[in-house]
Amino acid sequence: MRRMAEPVVKVRDLMKYFPLRRGIKEIITMKPRRFVRAVDGVSFDMYIGEVFCLVGESGCGKTTTGRLITRLLEPTGGHIYYKPTGEVASQIPEKCFAEDGYVDLARKLPKHVDKLLRREIQIVFQDPFGSLDPRMKVYDILKEPLIVHRIGGSEEERREIIYRALSEVKLVPPEQFMSRYPHMLSGGQRQRVAFARAMILKPTVVVADEPVSMLDVSIRAEILQLMLDLQANRDLAYLFITHDLAVASYLCTRIAVMYLGRIVETGPTDEVINNPQHPYTKALIAAVPEPDPKNRFKIREVPIKGEVPSAAAIPPGCRFHPRCPYAMDRCSKEEPPTLEVKPGHYVSCWLHAKK
Amino acid sequence: MNVPLLEVRNLKTYYYTLRGVVKAVDNVSFTLERGETLGIAGESGCGKSTLAWALLGLVPPPGRIAGGSIVLDGQDLTKLSEHDLRSKVRWKKVSMIFQGAMNALTPVFTIEDQLAEPLMIHKGMHKDEARERIAEMLKAVGLDETIMKRYPHELSGGQKQRVIIAMALLLNPDLVIADEPTTALDVIVQAQIMNLFKEIKRRYNIGMIFITHDLSLIAEIADKVAIMYAGKIVEIGSSDQVFGNPRHPYTQGLLRSIPRIRSKEKITWIPGVPPDLVRPPPGCRFFPRCKYVKEQCRREEPELKEVEPGHFVACHLYG
Numbered sequence A: 001m002r003r004m005a006e007p008v009v010k011v012r013d014l015m016k017y018f019p020l021r022r023g024i025k026e027i028i029t030m031k032p033r034r035f036v037r038a039v040d041g042v043s044f045d046m047y048i049g050e051v052f053c054l055v056g057e058s059g060c061g062k063t064t065t066g067r068l069i070t071r072l073l074e075p076t077g078g079h080i081y082y083k084p085t086g087e088v089a090s091q092i093p094e095k096c097f098a099e100d101g102y103v104d105l106a107r108k109l110p111k112h113v114d115k116l117l118r119r120e121i122q123i124v125f126q127d128p129f130g131s132l133d134p135r136m137k138v139y140d141i142l143k144e145p146l147i148v149h150r151i152g153g154s155e156e157e158r159r160e161i162i163y164r165a166l167s168e169v170k171l172v173p174p175e176q177f178m179s180r181y182p183h184m185l186s187g188g189q190r191q192r193v194a195f196a197r198a199m200i201l202k203p204t205v206v207v208a209d210e211p212v213s214m215l216d217v218s219i220r221a222e223i224l225q226l227m228l229d230l231q232a233n234r235d236l237a238y239l240f241i242t243h244d245l246a247v248a249s250y251l252c253t254r255i256a257v258m259y260l261g262r263i264v265e266t267g268p269t270d271e272v273i274n275n276p277q278h279p280y281t282k283a284l285i286a287a288v289p290e291p292d293p294k295n296r297f298k299i300r301e302v303p304i305k306g307e308v309p310s311a312a313a314i315p316p317g318c319r320f321h322p323r324c325p326y327a328m329d330r331c332s333k334e335e336p337p338t339l340e341v342k343p344g345h346y347v348s349c350w351l352h353a354k355k
Numbered sequence B: 001m002n003v004p005l006l007e008v009r010n011l012k013t014y015y016y017t018l019r020g021v022v023k024a025v026d027n028v029s030f031t032l033e034r035g036e037t038l039g040i041a042g043e044s045g046c047g048k049s050t051l052a053w054a055l056l057g058l059v060p061p062p063g064r065i066a067g068g069s070i071v072l073d074g075q076d077l078t079k080l081s082e083h084d085l086r087s088k089v090r091w092k093k094v095s096m097i098f099q100g101a102m103n104a105l106t107p108v109f110t111i112e113d114q115l116a117e118p119l120m121i122h123k124g125m126h127k128d129e130a131r132e133r134i135a136e137m138l139k140a141v142g143l144d145e146t147i148m149k150r151y152p153h154e155l156s157g158g159q160k161q162r163v164i165i166a167m168a169l170l171l172n173p174d175l176v177i178a179d180e181p182t183t184a185l186d187v188i189v190q191a192q193i194m195n196l197f198k199e200i201k202r203r204y205n206i207g208m209i210f211i212t213h214d215l216s217l218i219a220e221i222a223d224k225v226a227i228m229y230a231g232k233i234v235e236i237g238s239s240d241q242v243f244g245n246p247r248h249p250y251t252q253g254l255l256r257s258i259p260r261i262r263s264k265e266k267i268t269w270i271p272g273v274p275p276d277l278v279r280p281p282p283g284c285r286f287f288p289r290c291k292y293v294k295e296q297c298r299r300e301e302p303e304l305k306e307v308e309p310g311h312f313v314a315c316h317l318y319g
Helices: A024-028 A062-069 A086-090 A111-118 A138-148 A155-168 A174-178 A187-199 A217-232 A245-251 A269-274 A279-287 A293-297 B048-056 B082-089 B111-123 B127-140 B145-149 B157-169 B187-203 B215-221 B239-244 B249-256 B295-299
Strands: A009-019 A035-046 A051-055 A077-082 A097-099 A102-104 A121-124 A205-209 A237-242 A254-259 A262-268 A338-342 A345-348 B006-017 B020-032 B037-041 B063-072 B094-097 B175-179 B207-212 B224-229 B232-238 B305-308 B311-313
Touching: A009 A062, A035 A062, A035 A262, A051 A062, A051 A245, A062 A121, A062 A205, A062 A237, A077 A097, A121 A187, A138 A155, A138 A174, A138 A187, A155 A174, A155 A187, A187 A217, A217 A237, A217 A245, A217 B249, A237 A245, A245 A269, A254 A269, A254 A279, A262 A269, A262 A279, A279 B187, A293 B215, A293 B239, B006 B048, B020 B048, B020 B063, B020 B224, B020 B232, B037 B048, B037 B215, B048 B063, B048 B094, B048 B175, B048 B207, B094 B157, B111 B127, B111 B145, B111 B157, B127 B145, B127 B157, B157 B175, B157 B187, B187 B207, B187 B215, B207 B215, B215 B239, B224 B239, B224 B249, B232 B239, B232 B249
Parallel strands: A051 A237, A051 A254, A121 A205, A205 A237, B037 B207, B037 B224, B094 B175, B175 B207
Antiparallel strands: A009 A035, A009 A077, A077 A102, A097 A102, A254 A262, A262 A345, A338 A345, B006 B020, B006 B063, B224 B232, B232 B311, B305 B311
């Protein structure tokens, strides 16, 4: 594992708008089309060797961001700069590079380059019961990416690769698991297969979208440990997406808190958890239940009111202002700038802007 | 000595499937006092939801109560006919907040119509009388009266969950059972709903059974905790005892597997998977996953033994 000074992924102003269907009244009165602004100007960097976490409530755009980076969705705007290395970099023609060694994945790329780069960024989904084809054996599930990307010439070679992938995710002995169908595996084992499938192409970036939230509490730690073990032996950056701050704080190097399509606070895990600056982050942390029976005698102070508004009607100015206990006049008018409060710790809030 | 509000004794609830008999709840006993909250924790498939259904006589077929008794206020619910359960027990004495209940509100009726129904049926109230009671209850759960005229799709998840809680409390039940009442909610809303439960607990002197897989939530509300594994209660005691001094290896493992927000302590997991309840292992059901397993565990089933006053553990480690 090596940590580079330069980020492997630089996301800049990433946007994804989903159009809403217009009602008959809106069409007749020629109202403009409305959009759900799921991701609305997100920027962050990811480094090899770290676990970068996007945390937020449902509907904040964290999953959409993950899917944009994996390119399962086309962005509406913005850039996803990716720095390929070694063999892959040498196969990419000069004209595809956007700036010093980075390729912009949000741009249209020639087909063979596109395919090459898709190998580099893989994803593990939340639901291990839905993300594996129930009619395919584990062997075939793992063989498919090899076929698609033409890896391994002969069947023996591929079998060898699959064996190795299975033993790496500790599904041993591999012979025993290869011929099983997903329904014959437990949730934890299925999630291991999902990780094997993502790792078999030797990616540099793996997006893990709530990989443990569907699993029983007693085996969650097993999958989290597997993630760290897999990273220890290779050059890999994780984008970990979760709603659970306790898991994020346990696993991640840096945390970005999302609210309604924007990142409101980013920083090293300890900084964000112990020294949160944004009112929303503070509320999120205050709301996390803890396994301490003394809590039953006290009401938990959650300083913010109401619930997340719809991403189709984002409030003007700072999008958090209708729920913010410190909202000022300015907050409802202007979007707050992103400021560095400590090295590496950024927050978007008018409270921290210099007067 | 005072009589407990609820006394469950050797309750067995089995599902008679083609594959065999699934012993989802097997010999479960506990008591609950008025004003007390019992938290039941366990992994998926441990029988905790089945236990809740059994308490209401609502076990879905092919399941049924195969033995034991459920005595509520001196009356054995297992002996009552379906008609009596329906007219005398459910909602009036015991109400339940089901998992995902907020999605069970009918989309075509207003909140008022839906809340008026139990009042009209059980209390014979007229709609206007019902309205007053509904307004009062909505206020108690932190909602505005105007919500009465709304339809479920106009409410947010948190608001719908509050409506469901209001519905459960409408007829002043003695016992409220909440099965994963916050699972579908976001953390902040979850914290708000947990605060509401704490308030309800303080204001109304009712018994509450709180079922969840999340031990942190149990710690937030329960006075007494029961840990279930494979259809059995393996440990039960006051919440200070179970959280502060867990004795069963399963409870210890569960507590060590929860990441805590301000602690860097390494979390661990319990290897293996829960057993198939059609053919549970002989002896202790936890032995295949237990690191302290002895010869005796493979043969003899451990019984609940009192290790300190009020703290019971089913494990051969404590002889």
